[in-house]
Structures are given as structure tokens and as C-alpha cells.
Amino acid sequence: MPGPIKAKYVEKEHAVVDGVDISGHWNRMFEQRTIFEYTPELIEKIADLPNAESFANCYQCAKCVAVCPVDVVGNYGPRKLYRYAQTGMDLTETPELWLCTTCANCLRVCPKEVNMVKIMPAAREQAILDGKFVPPELQQAFENTAKSGNPLGQPQRKRDAWIQNAGVPIPIIKDLGRPVDVLWYVGSYPSYHPRGIDAASAAARIFTALGIDFAILGKEEKDDADSQRLAGERGLFEMMTEYNIETFNKYEWKELVVTGPHELNAFKNVYPKYGFERPVLHYTTFLTRYLDQLKPLLKHEVNVKVTYHDPCYLGRHNGEYEAPRKLLEAIPGVELVEMARNRENGYCCGGGGGVMWMDSFTQKHTKMRLSEKRAMEAASTGASVLAVACPFEVSRFEDAVKSTGNEHVTVNDILELLDKSMRGEQ
Amino acid sequence: MNIVVAIKHIPSIADDLPVKGNNVDFDSVDFVLNEFDEQSIEQAVLVKEAVGGTVTVVGVDLIGELDNVLHLALAKGADKAVKITADEPGADSHMQAKWLADAIKGMSADIVFTGVQASNDLDGQIGPMIAAYLDIPYIGGVSSVEVADHTATVNKEFAGGFGAKYAVSLPMVVGVQAASKPPRYAPISKVRQIAQTVTIEKIAPSGDANAGAGLSFKKMAPPVMTGHAEMIGGSYKEVETKIVELLKSKGLV
Numbered sequence: 001m002p003g004p005i006k007a008k009y010v011e012k013e014h015a016v017v018d019g020v021d022i023s024g025h026w027n028r029m030f031e032q033r034t035i036f037e038y039t040p041e042l043i044e045k046i047a048d049l050p051n052a053e054s055f056a057n058c059y060q061c062a063k064c065v066a067v068c069p070v071d072v073v074g075n076y077g078p079r080k081l082y083r084y085a086q087t088g089m090d091l092t093e094t095p096e097l098w099l100c101t102t103c104a105n106c107l108r109v110c111p112k113e114v115n116m117v118k119i120m121p122a123a124r125e126q127a128i129l130d131g132k133f134v135p136p137e138l139q140q141a142f143e144n145t146a147k148s149g150n151p152l153g154q155p156q157r158k159r160d161a162w163i164q165n166a167g168v169p170i171p172i173i174k175d176l177g178r179p180v181d182v183l184w185y186v187g188s189y190p191s192y193h194p195r196g197i198d199a200a201s202a203a204a205r206i207f208t209a210l211g212i213d214f215a216i217l218g219k220e221e222k223d224d225a226d227s228q229r230l231a232g233e234r235g236l237f238e239m240m241t242e243y244n245i246e247t248f249n250k251y252e253w254k255e256l257v258v259t260g261p262h263e264l265n266a267f268k269n270v271y272p273k274y275g276f277e278r279p280v281l282h283y284t285t286f287l288t289r290y291l292d293q294l295k296p297l298l299k300h301e302v303n304v305k306v307t308y309h310d311p312c313y314l315g316r317h318n319g320e321y322e323a324p325r326k327l328l329e330a331i332p333g334v335e336l337v338e339m340a341r342n343r344e345n346g347y348c349c350g351g352g353g354g355v356m357w358m359d360s361f362t363q364k365h366t367k368m369r370l371s372e373k374r375a376m377e378a379a380s381t382g383a384s385v386l387a388v389a390c391p392f393e394v395s396r397f398e399d400a401v402k403s404t405g406n407e408h409v410t411v412n413d414i415l416e417l418l419d420k421s422m423r424g425e426q
Numbered sequence: 427m428n429i430v431v432a433i434k435h436i437p438s439i440a441d442d443l444p445v446k447g448n449n450v451d452f453d454s455v456d457f458v459l460n461e462f463d464e465q466s467i468e469q470a471v472l473v474k475e476a477v478g479g480t481v482t483v484v485g486v487d488l489i490g491e492l493d494n495v496l497h498l499a500l501a502k503g504a505d506k507a508v509k510i511t512a513d514e515p516g517a518d519s520h521m522q523a524k525w526l527a528d529a530i531k532g533m534s535a536d537i538v539f540t541g542v543q544a545s546n547d548l549d550g551q552i553g554p555m556i557a558a559y560l561d562i563p564y565i566g567g568v569s570s571v572e573v574a575d576h577t578a579t580v581n582k583e584f585a586g587g588f589g590a591k592y593a594v595s596l597p598m599v600v601g602v603q604a605a606s607k608p609p610r611y612a613p614i615s616k617v618r619q620i621a622q623t624v625t626i627e628k629i630a631p632s633g634d635a636n637a638g639a640g641l642s643f644k645k646m647a648p649p650v651m652t653g654h655a656e657m658i659g660g661s662y663k664e665v666e667t668k669i670v671e672l673l674k675s676k677g678l679v
Binding site: 125128129131134136139142143146147148153154155156157158233234235236238239 | 438440441454456458608610611613614615616617618
């Protein structure tokens with residue numbers, strides 16, 4: 001692959017521009033670049049892909065680079081990708097293809113609506129279909145999802161094994177044999193990851209204490225595969241979507257409540273294209289409805305300073321910034337402090353867009369993990385708890401507080417903090 | 427070149443193996459493609475891409491779910507898929523080798539690839555037995571294969587980090603340890619398209635099941651834990667000192 005062609009500078013004793021001598025001591029100027037040396041082919045190659053049309057809209061203003069979380073820890077950004085493509089980079093065969101977390105902060109500021117959330121999955125899909133390099137860890141997550149129904153590669157029949165130790169009975173909708181108010185989609189990490197199980201168990205106890213009529217799918221639940229779609233595996237996403245929609249429609253329920261923002265995004269924003277249009281709520285939005293009933297249950301003081309990390313797929317992608325904060329403020333003793341980058345400008349944890357499963361690959365192309373940068377930001381607020389609302393984040397940030405020497409910061413899902421206040425220290 | 431890949435569908439060991447009576451509880455375990463067969467499919471497709479020909483993948487359908495695996499192999503570059511409809515989840519390698527060899531006999535194969543071993547049959551005999559039934563040479567522990575002029579140049583791995591290069595005349599059977607490149611990824615859209623359009627050839631298993639190893643299971647139980655990892659506690663300095671002492675006491679430094 002030819003590398004990007006860089007403009008050369010020249011150093012002249014005397015520089016005369018349009019008859020005016022602008023010489024200084026060792027003046028340096030860039031030679032006028034000849035735009036005609038470049039071909040638009042590699043930009044067109046991307047912009048011709050379905051959903052990636054807006055790539056060609058870029059007019060190089062670079063507002064995106066200023067807010068790109070990857071640029072903070074490396075050298076990246078949509079504007080740069082456009083420029084590299086202009087000067088010889090084929091996006092489908094470069095490491096840059098895999099660094100974008102689809103956090104959508106660039107789209108928020110882009111005056112030309114260049115939408116990397118659509119462009120990157122389309123370019124990645126093309127790379128996969130063309131048999132180009134795909135990070136091996138990502139391949140593994142794809143294969144696990146196709147084979148086992150979850151990216152962790154855990155057995156499907158153990159999907160509801162966690163409910164044994166939740167401390168409250170958790171009904172499986174198939175066994176219940178009647179309609180329920182709430183179908184709770186637990187999600188893969190809350191079903192299998194030890195720290196995810198902590199959050200899921202807390203959710204079950206909270207729902208039960210609030211008297212909510214809920215049930216889960218149990219062994220019938222499979223991954224939403226939204227992050228796999230964003231990583232370029234649309235076929236896999238469609239296969240999982242067909243299964244999930246059929247499973248959701250087998251039972252009678254009024255609302256679908258999800259633990260994770262990525263599931264929210266899939267079921268609420270993408271599934272309608274596949275014929276599924278039902279009410280879907282993230283647990284934070286759902287629980288704020290019960291604030292009046294919840295507050296008297298929060299008996300124990302949790303005396304900590306807490307900072308909250310906005311998940312990209314709850315905040316920017318779905319506009320929910322206040323519900324998580326309302327829940328945290330309802331906990332007696334909690335002092336909520338904000339990181340400098342919050343809400344619409346929240347910094348990405350680095351796990352979106354399938355980058356969750358490319359950790360050792362992206363490590364080679366950035367100075368530090370996005371989660372490490374964010375953990376340092378959290379620590380700098382003086383908070384002792386970093387509260388999260390996305391199942392990807394607990395494990396990411398727990399590693400990051402350790403690797404950045406901030407072990408004094410505890411990472412908790414909001415569910416765990418509510419549960420702690422409800423039951424006291426266990 | 428007629429390239430044939432003989433594959434095995436085996437109980438997944440991603441989780442504790444469920445035991446029922448004196449054998450694996452085949453009803454409550456997932457079946458997966460033997461991981462060495464993933465390597466052997468890749469090696470077969472690489473050879474095809476280098477010298478031309480067709481790749482035929484053949485396997486014994488033990489539980490009626492082999493189609494998924496065959497579709498995946500086709501998506502990765504195989505041209506034809508054949509399944510031996512046995513419906514015998516407990517069929518051992520010896521039995522499967524006989525059925526596979528009988529199926530391969532009619533294929534006039536120039537080269538037959540198998541995984542060097544499988545986690546449910548660690549004697550690694552499926553390749554040698556197929557070779558014996560077909561009366562052609564076998565070479566196992568292979569980490570790369572190149573074919574030219576009806577001769578294969580094969581890298582074979584030995585213990586202790588040694589390797590050797592062999593030139594073998596075709597036809598032969600190869601037991602693949604690892605393909606010369608990591609197995610490629612097959613996009614699901616391609617796999618699903620193949621699943622809708624391709625017909626898998628079905629062959630009945632030849633003869634009765636007497637070709638088996640002649641072994642019978644008396645008892646099956648999870649292994650008894652005999653040792654455990656020792657966690658070294660204390661400050662970094664203390665841990666460091668203990669590790670150095672330990673390495674010295676074992677004569678490693």
C-alpha cells in the first residue's frame with residue numbers, strides 16, 4: 001500500500017511571494033501543494049459504499065479532530081482519514097479502520113454531517129467481505145457470537161446460571177406462562193462476566209423490591225450483536241436480529257427493559273428497520289419512573305464522592321443524560337461531581353463499535369487506552385467511585401484504574417450503588 | 427488437484443463436560459468443529475489457491491448438526507461438502523476413520539487433510555487410519571504444505587522446538603498441526619447465502635459400527651484435582667524475593 005504523501009517544506013534564503021519580499025531569518029514555507037497530483041479514487045471507494053456517502057462531504061475544517069477521543073491518545077480523527085484517503089490511503093486496508101469507537105462526538109460537531117457511525121461499519125464490512133486484515137481478537141468475538149450466542153464464547157445453556165445466586169427469585173418468561181409488564185433483557189456481559197453478574201443481581205433485587213412484574217428470557221436470550229454490526233459484521237447482526245425479534249414476539253409483555261446502552265441502541269433504533277417497533281427502555285430511564293417508591297427503600301447512607309461516566313450509546317446516541325444522575329442523587333450520602341468532559345461531550349471508554357474486542361490491537365496504535373485516559377479524568381475529580389451504566393465499562397475501567405495507579409477509585413454500576421444503599425454493606 | 431479435508435464434529439470443551447452414565451451426555455453438550463480441522467481446512471484452501479483444484483470437505487454427521495460446519499467450510503473457500511449420515515454421537519475416531527476412508531475412496535484424492543488430533547480422541551489416529559485404509563502415506567504434526575509437480579513439501583514439527591522438511595509424492599494424508607497462515611474469517615452473510623443455495627451431498631455410513639476401537643467405557647468422571655496454583659502474597663519487594671528464591675531452588679536461574 002502506498003503511504004500518504006506528505007507536503008514538503010522548503011527553506012529559502014529569500015522568499016518572494018507575488019513580488020513582495022517576505023524573507024526573514026531562515027524563513028520556512030510550504031510549497032504550494034498540487035491538489036491535482038491526488039486522485040479522488042480512494043475517497044470515492046468509501047463514499048460509494050451504501051451508508052458511507054457522507055464521507056465525501058468532508059471539507060477539512062477539523063472540528064471533529066478536536067473532540068475525537070482517539071486523537072487524545074493518538075493521531076486520529078475523521079478529517080485525517082479523509083486527508084489520508086486523498087493522499088493514497090485505502091481505508092479498508094489500514095489499522096485506522098479499526099480504531100473508531102463510533103462514539104459520535106465528531107458527528108455532534110460536524111457542520112457537514114459526515115457520519116462516521118455509518119461510514120466505519122460500511123468500510124469495515126467491505127474489508128471483511130474482501131478478505132482484508134481483521135484483528136484476530138475481533139474475529140474471535142464474531143465467531144463466539146455466531147457459535148455460542150455471545151461474544152465471550154460462554155455456553156448458551158449457562159446464560160441464566162447467574163440467577164441462582166441473585167438472592168431473589170427471577171422468573172423465566174417461558175416457565176411463567178403468562179404475560180408480564182416488563183421483559184428484562186439482561187445482556188451478555190451481565191449474564192456471564194463476574195462483575196456484570198453483580199450488576200444483574202443488583203437489578204433483580206431492585207426490581208423485586210419495587211414490586212415490578214418482570215421476567216427474563218433465560219436460556220433463550222442471545223446477544224444483540226449491535227457492536228458486532230458496528231465492527232462490520234452486518235450478516236451476523238441480521239442473523240441475531242431475526243432470532244431475537246422472533247423470541248421477543250413469542251411472549252406477551254408491555255415494555256422491554258435493557259441493562260446495556262448498546263442493546264438499547266439495537267432494539268430501539270435499529271430493530272424498527274427489521275419490523276420490530278416496541279417500547280424499549282434503558283434501566284436508568286425505567287427506574288426514574290419509580291423514584292418516589294425507590295427513595296424510601298434507599299435506607300443506608302453511601303457516603304462517597306461519585307463521578308459519573310456517560311456511556312456514548314446512552315448519552316449521545318440516545319439522549320439520556322439526566323436519568324442516571326437522578327438515580328445517583330437519590331442515594332443518601334452520595335455527592336455527585338462531574339468530570340470536565342460530560343454529557344454531550346462525554347469522553348468515550350473505548351469499548352464501542354466493537355473496539356471492546358480489539359484491545360491488544362488498538363494498544364499498538366495509541367499511546368494509552370481510552371479507558372485509562374478516562375480513569376485518570378475520574379480520579380482527578382477527587383471522587384472515590386466511578387459510576388457507570390454500561391456493562392462494557394466495569395471491566396474496562398477496573399483494569400484502567402489499576403494500570404494508571406488509581407486503585408483508590410472503585411468502579412460501580414449505578415445498580416450496584418442503589419443496591420448497596422438498599423441493603424447496606426454486605 | 428483433488429483436495430479432500432476429513433473433519434470431525436466433537437463435543438465442546440468450552441465448559442465442563444456433562445457426564446451421563448459412563449459416557450458424555452451428548453444431549454446436553456454443544457458440538458463444535460475440531461480446532462485442528464479449522465487449521466486443516468485453511469491449509470487445504472491455501473494449497474488450492476496456490477496450485478488450483480477443488481476442495482471437498484467430508485465429515486461424519488453425528489447429531490444432525492454438521493451442516494453449519496460444512497457451510498462455514500464452504501464460505502472459507504471449500505468447493506464441495508459431503509456428510510456421512512451416521513447419527514451416532516458416540517462414534518469414536520476408529521469408526522469415523524473407516525467411514526471417512528470409504529467415502530474418500532471414490533473421490534480420487536491427490537491429497538487428504540485431517541486435523542492432527544482432536545480433544546475427544548488424543549491418540550491422533552484418524553489421519554493414520556484413513557491413510558492405512560487408502561493405502562497411501564501419512565505425515566502428521568504438519569505446520570505448512572506446498573505442492574508442486576505432484577510432490578508436496580511439508581514442514582513437520584517435532585518436540586523440543588525441532589522441525590524437518592519432507593518431500594512426499596502424492597497422494598498422501600496430512601495431519602495438520604497448524605496451517606501456514608491463521609484461519610481466515612468467513613463473513614456470516616456469505617455463510618448464510620451458502621446455507622440457502624448449496625446442496626450437501628449425503629452418504630450413508632459404510633458397513634456396521636464394528637470398525638470401532640473395540641473399547642468400552644466402564645466409567646467416566648471429571649478428573650480429580652491434585653494440585654493447585656500457589657498465590658504469593660505481600661509487597662512487590664517480598665513477592666520479587668520469593669519468586670527469585672523459587673526460581674533458584676528449581677535450578678532455573
